[in-house]
Structure formats: C-alpha cells, structure tokens
Amino acid sequence: MKRIAVIGAGPAGMIAAAFAAAEGAEVEIFDRNEKAGKKLYLTGKGRCNITNDAGMEDFMRNIPRNPRFLYSAFRGFFNYDIIDVIEGQGVPTKVERGGRVFPVSDKSSDVIRALVRFTEERGAVINLDSRVRSVSRTKEGFVLEISGRGDRRFDSVIIATGGLSYPSTGSTGDGYAFARAFGHTVTPTAPSLVSLVTAEKWPAELAGLSLKNVTLTAVKNGKKVCSELGEMLFTHTGVSGPLVLSASARIADEPAGTKLLIDMKPALDEQTLEARILRDLEANRHKRMKNAIMGLLPSRMVPIVLELSGIDPEKTTDSFTREERRSLVSTLKAIPLSVAAAAPIEEAVITRGGVSVKEIDPKTMESKLVPGLYFAGEVIDVDAFTGGFNLQIAYSTGAAAGRAAGGQE
Numbered sequence: 001m002k003r004i005a006v007i008g009a010g011p012a013g014m015i016a017a018a019f020a021a022a023e024g025a026e027v028e029i030f031d032r033n034e035k036a037g038k039k040l041y042l043t044g045k046g047r048c049n050i051t052n053d054a055g056m057e058d059f060m061r062n063i064p065r066n067p068r069f070l071y072s073a074f075r076g077f078f079n080y081d082i083i084d085v086i087e088g089q090g091v092p093t094k095v096e097r098g099g100r101v102f103p104v105s106d107k108s109s110d111v112i113r114a115l116v117r118f119t120e121e122r123g124a125v126i127n128l129d130s131r132v133r134s135v136s137r138t139k140e141g142f143v144l145e146i147s148g149r150g151d152r153r154f155d156s157v158i159i160a161t162g163g164l165s166y167p168s169t170g171s172t173g174d175g176y177a178f179a180r181a182f183g184h185t186v187t188p189t190a191p192s193l194v195s196l197v198t199a200e201k202w203p204a205e206l207a208g209l210s211l212k213n214v215t216l217t218a219v220k221n222g223k224k225v226c227s228e229l230g231e232m233l234f235t236h237t238g239v240s241g242p243l244v245l246s247a248s249a250r251i252a253d254e255p256a257g258t259k260l261l262i263d264m265k266p267a268l269d270e271q272t273l274e275a276r277i278l279r280d281l282e283a284n285r286h287k288r289m290k291n292a293i294m295g296l297l298p299s300r301m302v303p304i305v306l307e308l309s310g311i312d313p314e315k316t317t318d319s320f321t322r323e324e325r326r327s328l329v330s331t332l333k334a335i336p337l338s339v340a341a342a343a344p345i346e347e348a349v350i351t352r353g354g355v356s357v358k359e360i361d362p363k364t365m366e367s368k369l370v371p372g373l374y375f376a377g378e379v380i381d382v383d384a385f386t387g388g389f390n391l392q393i394a395y396s397t398g399a400a401a402g403r404a405a406g407g408q409e
C-alpha cells in the first residue's frame with residue numbers, strides 16, 4: 001500500500017489527507033501543534049468564513065496572485081464541495097453579505113471538528129506534537145525527520161505547512177525551507193491583507209476610531225489602484241479595517257509610497273458638500289470653527305481635518321473665507337495619507353509569495369522537479385482577498401494533491 005505523509009493539519013493538509021486516504025493509501029498527517037487547525041480557529045474572528053458562494057469567474061477576480069493556476073483545482077473541488085463536506089459532518093452553514101459562508105453556529109471550532117472527523121473517517125491518522133525537521137529523498141522514497149518520532153519513510157509527501165503569518169499557529173515558513181532544499185524557487189514573501197503603517201503620525205491620535213461608509217482610494221505612481229466604499233479604522237501606527245486590508249492585498253508587492261485618500265462624504269459631490277457646509281455655518285453663526293463643523297464628522301477628527309485644511313480652529317464662522325471653505329471641502333473629499341510600510345507579516349492574514357507555481361503541476365499539485373512531492377495551501381505562491389477565498393484555495397489545492405498522491409500511477 002502506498003504510504004503518504006502530509007505535513008500540516010491545517011485545512012489544506014486535512015483535505016489532502018482525506019482525499020489521499022479515500023484513494024486507498026495509508027496516510028499520516030504530522031502537525032507540530034497540540035491540536036489540528038490552530039489557525040482555522042482564529043478565522044473569521046472565530047466564526048470561520050468557510051468559503052464564498054461566488055461563481056468561478058467571481059472567484060478569479062478575488063485572487064490577485066496567480067488565479068489561473070487554480071482553475072483546475074477549483075474545477076475538481078469547489079465551494080459547494082466543501083459545504084457538502086462540512087454539512088455532511090452535521091455542521092449546517094449559512095450565507096452572509098458578500099456571499100460569505102459561515103457555520104450557522106458561528107463557531108470555527110465546529111468547522112475544525114468537521115474537518116478532523118472527515119479526515120479520520122476516511123482513514124488518515126493525525127499525529128500531533130510532531131514537528132517535521134527535514135524532508136529528504138533516498139532511493140527507497142522520502143525520509144522525514146520528525147521531532148520525538150525519529151526518521152520515517154514514505155512513498156510521497158504533501159507539504160501543507162502554510163505561510164508566515166500568525167506564527168503562533170504553527171506557520172513559520174518550514175515548508176519554504178523544505179521546498180528550497182529540493183531546488184524549488186520560493187518567490188519573495190510579503191504580508192497581505194494587513195494593516196498599513198503611515199508616514200503621518202496623526203492617525204495615532206485617532207487610534208480606535210472607526211469610520212463607516214467612507215471611500216478609500218489607493219494611488220500608486222499616479223495611477224488609481226483601487227477605490228472601495230466601506231469601513232476602516234485608525235491605529236497607533238496607521239490604518240486598518242476591511243477597506244485597508246483589501247487595499248493592502250492590491251499593493252502587497254510594494255506598499256511603500258502608496259497614497260491613500262479617504263473620502264469622508266462619498267455620497268455628496270463637492271458642490272453639494274459645499275452647500276451643506278454653508279448651511280452648517282449659517283446655523284452656527286459666531287461660533288468657533290472647531291465647534292461649527294461638529295455635525296460633519298466624528299468630533300475626534302475635527303482638529304485634524306481643520307489642520308489639514310489650513311484653517312485656524314479658533315477662528316469664528318464669520319471670518320471663514322471662500323478659499324478656506326473650498327479647502328475644507330477638498331480635504332473632506334480626500335484626506336491624504338502616505339503608506340510607509342505594511343505591518344509585519346506576523347500580523348498579516350495571509351502571505352503573498354511562496355513556492356513558485358511555475359514548478360508545480362496545476363492539475364495534481366505535484367512538484368515538476370521532484371516526483372512524489374506535492375504542495376497544498378498557503379505555502380504555494382497564491383493568495384486572495386477576504387471573503388472565504390483563501391480557505392477555498394487551501395481545500396481545493398489539498399483535494400488535488402491528495403487525489404493525485406493517493407491514486408495509483
């Protein structure tokens with residue numbers, strides 16, 4: 001019987017092991033942690049955004065890095081397949097805004113239990129507290145050096161060790177080292193879906209303040225990269241929240257130097273906004289500017305917006321000039337920030353970069369350099385936006401690798 005080792009009991013590794021075992025192979029997973037799916041536990045703020053109910057084309061639009069590489073894996077195992085697997089284990093799912101699929105219970109632990117059961121029912125064995133130190137190849141197959149278990153021999157190996165983000169969940173980049181040792185190219189890694197550090201220091205004064213219904217536009221080298229309506233928040237070092245994470249994925253290759261523009265009033269054009277300001281000032285005659293514009297934006301932002309507009313906060317509305325009004329309108333429509341860097345990769349939701357897709361067969365996830373060696377999940381150079389797309393990449397590449405590794409040649 002074919003003996004297969006899967007390194008990593010994340011979503012990619014568990015699905016890979018289940019599919020390989022279903023093909024009749026003898027499959028063992030090794031994970032360094034004391035439990036399976038440690039990162040999964042954190043997903044979707046503890047609720048696990050399992051996948052997205054989008055169609056294939058929409059899926060592709062949500063994958064900025066190497067989407068075409070994933071076509072055949074998605075065709076083999078897609079969103080409705082993982083929903084079947086999870087519901088088949090007694091965990092019903094629901095679809096929320098933006099096609100995001102969650103367990104009805106809102107508990108990521110239910111998803112983990114479903115995946116563990118699915119994997120074990122198909123006959124794969126999950127070994128915990130078992131860090132793989134190295135993988136090498138001999139004439140008799142692959143040898144894994146495993147902490148506390150010594151050397152073990154296998155016919156095939158599936159590397160599903162994840163990326164570099166949230167290292168406390170076990171993903172510290174070991175898979176990249178294994179891949180390199182076999183001669184694979186690992187494209188430069190960088191944080192994606194991550195907070196951004198700004199050159200300006202004023203966001204720190206607003207740390208914790210979140211903005212709803214604003215538009216965030218990112219501009220790089222004079223070109224608009226993206227512009228989206230939604231929520232964001234200020235942090236001690238810059239900006240975060242859904243809009244910022246989404247923008248970070250589009251500038252992940254080179255975040256520094258990107259200009260961010262926050263439109264505080266996306267529903268109003270400049271003329272309408274100016275008229276609205278005039279009305280506010282009329283209603284607040286003789287008041288100081290800092291008090292007169294309180295109704296326009298969160299009070300903590302007032303001093304900053306006035307400063308950015310070059311307006312003395314202590315002056316009264318009576319001496320407010322037309323130029324100052326125009327300047328206030330321009331600022332409210334485009335508060336400027338410059339990205340100094342992305343926050344560290346340890347804080348990112350996902351890793352950009354990884355084992356080069358040029359050296360992996362997209363149908364089987366098998367290495368083009370080393371027969372019998374497979375990759376699955378975040379360790380591969382693919383990543384997506386938020387919405388459940390990243391987990392789907394893990395299951396789909398896992399299913400492809402498992403089927404191929406477990407099948408008879």
Ligand SMILES: Cc1cc2nc3c(=O)[nH]c(=O)nc-3n(C[C@H](O)[C@H](O)[C@H](O)COP(=O)(O)OP(=O)(O)OC[C@H]3O[C@@H](n4cnc5c(N)ncnc54)[C@H](O)[C@@H]3O)c2cc1C
Pocket residue numbers: 007008009010011012013030031032033036037038039040042043044045048049050051130131132133160161162163165166169170171172173174175348349350376377378379387388389390391392394
């Ligand atoms: C905070 C947070 C929230 C997220 N929310 C979502 C979400 O809601 N929806 C979504 O689609 N995506 C989400 N993601 C992304 C998603 O979690 C990842 O895309 C996914 O977990 C990748 O799966 P994986 O199996 O490739 O890697 P991982 O889940 O990282 O699993 C890799 C496993 O390999 C093990 N391992 C590593 N090295 C070794 C070794 N040498 N020996 C043995 N074991 C090893 C690790 O312990 C780990 O268990 C989120 C990520 C984060 C950080």
